[in-house]
Amino acid sequence: MAKLKLALYWAASCGGCEIAQLLIGDKILKLVEAADIVFWPVAIDAKYKDVEEMPDQSIDVCLFNGAIRNSEQEHMARMLREKSKIMIAYGACACRGGIPGLGNLHNRQQIFDTVYRETASTDRNGNVFPQASYQAPEGELTIPVFYDTVSTLNQIVDVEYYIPGCPPEEKTTWLALEALIQGKLPPKGTVISHNVKAVCDDCARKRNVKKIKKIYRTYELIPEPEICLLEQGLLCVGIATRGGCGALCPQANMPCTGCYGAVEGVIDQGAHFLSAVASVIDSKDENEIGTILKDVYDPAGTCYRYSLPDSLVRRASIK
Ligand code: SF4
Numbered sequence: 414m415a416k417l418k419l420a421l422y423w424a425a426s427c428g429g430c431e432i433a434q435l436l437i438g439d440k441i442l443k444l445v446e447a448a449d450i451v452f453w454p455v456a457i458d459a460k461y462k463d464v465e466e467m468p469d470q471s472i473d474v475c476l477f478n479g480a481i482r483n484s485e486q487e488h489m490a491r492m493l494r495e496k497s498k499i500m501i502a503y504g505a506c507a508c509r510g511g512i513p514g515l516g517n518l519h520n521r522q523q524i525f526d527t528v529y530r531e532t533a534s535t536d537r538n539g540n541v542f543p544q545a546s547y548q549a550p551e552g553e554l555t556i557p558v559f560y561d562t563v564s565t566l567n568q569i570v571d572v573e574y575y576i577p578g579c580p581p582e583e584k585t586t587w588l589a590l591e592a593l594i595q596g597k598l599p600p601k602g603t604v605i606s607h608n609v610k611a612v613c614d615d616c617a618r619k620r621n622v623k624k625i626k627k628i629y630r631t632y633e634l635i636p637e638p639e640i641c642l643l644e645q646g647l648l649c650v651g652i653a654t655r656g657g658c659g660a661l662c663p664q665a666n667m668p669c670t671g672c673y674g675a676v677e678g679v680i681d682q683g684a685h686f687l688s689a690v691a692s693v694i695d696s697k698d699e700n701e702i703g704t705i706l707k708d709v710y711d712p713a714g715t716c717y718r719y720s721l722p723d724s725l726v727r728r729a730s731i732k
């Protein structure tokens with residue numbers, strides 16, 4: 414049987430997804446028995462030109478991690494889409510916008526002001542900002558255009574499958590790769606994970622035990638080990654997050670932050686989580702509810718940590 418041709422790419426990403434791909438450990442030997450890796454900038458010395466020269470649809474599968482933040486990433490997403498039969502969004506950033514997607518709370522100029530002018534360690538003489546094109550004596554120098562808005566991969570190109578997680582757990586990665594190797598891929602559009610229900614489904618903590626009068630940050634409380642963290646006032650997003658990781662964070666006494674994305678059938682993970690929080694608040698008094706919610710330190714970052722570009726609001730409106 415002919416070997417599969419596999420490409421891997423990273424766009425607006427932290428590199429964690431590349432490490433997660435290596436976490437499949439010795440199963441990588443099974444992968445390379447079945448597939449030739451034709452493009453993987455982090456590991457093999459292939460150039461963009463090599464991809465440009467490949468015939469359309471000549472790559473069987475592309476695992477694309479990272480969101481789309483600039484023009485180079487958009488160009489690569491479009492080119493790899495043309496060259497690949499199957500495009501897989503790998504990790505929270507490609508699937509839902511991820512941590513870089515929180516940039517959608519600001520615009521380009523605000524981000525540039527912070528990074529290149531306002532930070533204490535920046536030399537503020539001259540207000541120097543990146544320019545997409547610069548005429549040097551040697552010729553024109555160009556860098557990618559930084560966009561105002563971060564996009565998910567499927568907002569730019571058609572995507573066949575999604576592998577959730579920040580980064581995806583090893584068992585989730587292997588679930589997808591094994592299906593690929595065996596030619597048993599699920600229907601187009603599937604989010605590949607061991608569980609389509611919420612993280613709570615994999616979590617051993619007892620629920621429907623308590624209601625809360627106060628919301629805590631993780632450093633303010635040592636939680637009881639057997640009771641649901643949300644019901645102890647810690648904002649555990651597991652109730653609004655697709656399972657499949659095995660509820661790893663709640664097992665370690667830490668709230669789930671939502672990296673596997675929305676559960677099946679839910680459009681907006683943050684809105685789903687907000688309604689779950691409302692269900693555990695022990696008050697019907699509007700003023701008291703307002704006081705309790707004031708302790709939510711970072712509402713947008715808590716509800717939409719990995720999914721702002723994929724949410725119904727998508728970005729903040731900035732005049
Ligand atoms: S999904 Fe998480 S691990 Fe992967 S690139 Fe994004 S931030 Fe990094």
Ligand code: SF4
Nearest residue numbers: 613616641642649651
């Ligand atoms: S909300 Fe969090 S702690 Fe509570 S049951 Fe669900 S995953 Fe476990």
